[in-house]
Amino acid sequence: MRTPDTTNLSRLLDPEHAAEPYSFYAELRTKSPVQWDEWMQTWAVFGHPEILDLSKDGRLSAARISDFYESLPEQARGDVALLTRTLSDMMLFNDPPHHTRLRRLIRPSLSPRLARELRFHVQELADELLDKVLPSGRMDIIHDFSEPLSRGVIAKLAGVSDDAAHLLESWQGLLHEFFTQSDAQNARIQALRESFDRTATARRNSTADDFFSRMISPQLRAADYTEDEVFANLLLLIDAGQATTTHLIGNAALALLNNDEQTQRLRRDPELITPATHELMRYDSSVQFTTRKALADIDLGEHLIRAGQSVTLILGSGNRDPRRYTDPDILDVSRPAADHLSFGHGIHYCLGASLALTEIDVALRALLRRTTNWKCEVAQPEWLESINFRFLASLPITFEAIA
Incomplete structure (x- = not known):
């Protein structure tokens, strides 16, 4: 084993890389597809084939919440205690068999068939939102369109009552809040839990008529899930389905703004839009990283990942790996890119992928059908500060x- 190449992912916070991280990824990939990051104390994996293989490796664990919590100073733990309990019950942060059991709660209903059923609702929402801004000839694609669109879909899917719908506004990613040791979302989580608990009895009795309760009713009858587990995975639907989809649509719109030739191809041939959603996700995903912990030593040829070490899969880099994609930095809406990494891979592949793709597809069709001659009103759009999320x-x- 040779001495590992090292990098410093904190450079992604530099303004030049925050706006465009992909040239930085390319520089690192050229040096080595696997490197040790001193700042994050993790193995950073930049290559598409390496990420694909490790995503399926049972020696990597997704159960990393309690480890981070235990590493915090005693005085810092109180702020994130609620988030820790909630995240720890989400399927995303668990391994089999617990992960399998939690996934079974949602998986039967969160299917391509559900996405088809919800498509009309998504279309109605998209048109209602565009109706509001068409007379003015200007809009903020995030705040006037993609965020309220994703929020409206998730509110219906998660069965959030009208009196609690305001709790979904300006949603902040819970994982980001957890790792930045923020307690800003605690009040929101507690209020959502109170709303959730009001329908608990009806949900257990299969008499609740909200969408989420109907989705999980057969699974609740078949297995013994705790209320904490059900609520945590309701929050996962909201967290993963709202913020990430909001910004997948936003990033796709920005990519089309910057690639007018590709935009015109979609206008001339709308049938390209459905396959193009995969290419747009590959090109600029709203989620860039996912992290695991090694349960055993993993030999990667030149590198040895030791049991207990952290492994961070840089999905955004893998999506631009020239070993997998020809001219990966070029947006090509006719490219077959369905094997992109933006939904993850293996047992943690995103359950909401079909719904997210439907929302992106409908949103882009509505924008291209009803508006033209887009011009960005700022020279450089502002990105929220994060190395993991492209928001x-x-x-x-x-x-x-x-x-």
Whole structure:
């Protein structure tokens, strides 16, 4: 084993890399697809084939919440105690067999068939939102369109009552809040739990009529899930389904703003939009990293990952790996890119992938059908500060309405 190459992922916070991390990834990939990051104390994996293989490796554990919590100073733990309990019951942060059991709660209903059933609702929401902004000829794609669209879909899917719908506004990613040791979302989580508990008895009796309760009713009858587990995975639906989809749509719109030739191809041939959603996700995903912990030594040829060490799969880098994609930094809406890494891979592949793709597809079709001549109102859109999430703070544009 040779001495590992080292990197410093904190450089992703530099303004130049925050706006465009992919050239930095390319520089690192050229040096080595696997490197040790001193700042994060993790093995950073940049290559598509390496990420694909490790995503299926049972020697890597997704159960990393309690380890981080235990590493905090005693005085810092109180702020994230609620988040720790909640995240620890989410399927995303568990291994089999507990992961398998939790996934079984949601998986039977969160299917391509559900996405097809919800498509009309997504279309209605998209058109209602565009109706509001068409007369002015300007909108913020994030705040006027993609965020309320994703929020409306998730509110229906998660069965959030009208009196609690405001709790989904300006949703912040819970994992980001946890790792930054923030207690800013505690009040929101507690209020959502109170709303959730009001329908607990009806949900158990299969008499609740909200969408989420109907989704999981057969599974609740078949297995003994705790209320904490059910609530945590309701929050996972909200957390994964709202913020990430909001910004997948935003990032796709920005990519089309910056690639007018590809935008015109979609206008000329709308049938390209459905396959293009995969290419747009590959090109600029809203989630860039996922992290695991090694349960045993893993020999990667030149490198040895030791049991107990952290492994961070840089999905955004793998999506631009030239060993997998020809001219990976070029947006090509006709590219077959369905093997992108943005939904993860292996047992943790995103259960909501079909719904997210439906939302992106409907959103782009509505934007391209009803508006044209997009122009960004700022020279450089602002990104929220994060090395893991590619979230635009806003994307203000002017446009012409199509009659």
